[in-house]
Amino acid sequence: MIAVIDYGAGNLRNVCKALEHVGTQPVLTSDIRIIESADKIVLPGVGAFADCRQGLIDRGLFEPLQQIGRSGKPLLGICVGMQLLFDVGLEMGEWSGLGLIPGRIVRFKFDALAGADPSVLHLKVPHIGWNQIEPAQEHPLLAGVPRGGYAYFVHSYHPVVDDPAYVVTTTYYGYDFASIVAKDRIWGIQFHPEKSQDVGLRILRNFVEAA
Numbered sequence: 001m002i003a004v005i006d007y008g009a010g011n012l013r014n015v016c017k018a019l020e021h022v023g024t025q026p027v028l029t030s031d032i033r034i035i036e037s038a039d040k041i042v043l044p045g046v047g048a049f050a051d052c053r054q055g056l057i058d059r060g061l062f063e064p065l066q067q068i069g070r071s072g073k074p075l076l077g078i079c080v081g082m083q084l085l086f087d088v089g090l091e092m093g094e095w096s097g098l099g100l101i102p103g104r105i106v107r108f109k110f111d112a113l114a115g116a117d118p119s120v121l122h123l124k125v126p127h128i129g130w131n132q133i134e135p136a137q138e139h140p141l142l143a144g145v146p147r148g149g150y151a152y153f154v155h156s157y158h159p160v161v162d163d164p165a166y167v168v169t170t171t172y173y174g175y176d177f178a179s180i181v182a183k184d185r186i187w188g189i190q191f192h193p194e195k196s197q198d199v200g201l202r203i204l205r206n207f208v209e210a211a
Helices: 012-021 032-037 049-058 062-071 118-122 197-210
Strands: 002-005 027-029 040-043 075-078 086-089 101-107 127-132 150-155 157-161 167-172 176-183 186-189
Touching: 002 012, 002 032, 012 027, 012 197, 027 032, 032 062, 040 062, 040 197, 049 062, 049 086, 062 075, 101 176, 127 167, 150 197, 157 176
Parallel strands: 002 027, 002 040, 040 075, 075 186, 086 101
Antiparallel strands: 101 157, 127 150, 167 176, 176 186
C-alpha cells in the first residue's frame, strides 16, 4: 500500500490519480498509523516551505516522518515535498527541514552569472514550464526515461545538495540544479511528475516497482 500524505498541501488528488494510472491504489491520509503501516510513502507539496512544514507539524507528522525516513522505508518527496527532505529551507526566513538529505533549499539567483552571460538576468522566477532532466548517474527511478526527457516545473527555490552522490538528475535554468535526488531509499523530485506526461508517469511507475 502506498500512503500519500495529506497535510493540507495542494495538488494531492492529481498525485493520487497519477499513481492510480500506473497501477496502484494509493491511500490519501494524515493518519500516522496508516502512514507507518504503508509499504511506501509519497510526500507531495505545493506552496511555501514554511507553510508545508507547519502543516506536517500541526498534524503530528513531522517527527514521525523523520523516523520513517531513517528506517529505510521508501519515501518519495515531490516539489515542496522534496524540498522538505533537506536540512534547511531559506524561503522567507530559515526553516529546518526533515534533515533526511544533507543540503539546503535556496532561491534561484542569477546576479553572479550576469557578467559572463547577461541573458540570464532575463530568466523569470518562478521557473515555470517544460524543461529537460539530464542524468547525473544511473538510478532505478530513471529506468526507461529518455536522456534529456522533458518534465514540468513550477518553483522558485531549488536544492543545493551537500554531496553530489545524492544528485540523480540535473536541469539547466541559468545554471544546473538538482532536479531528482536520492539518498538510500529517500527520493525527491523537484518537478511535478503528475503533470509531466510520459516521463513523469514512468518515474512514478519506477518508484512503485523498484522501491
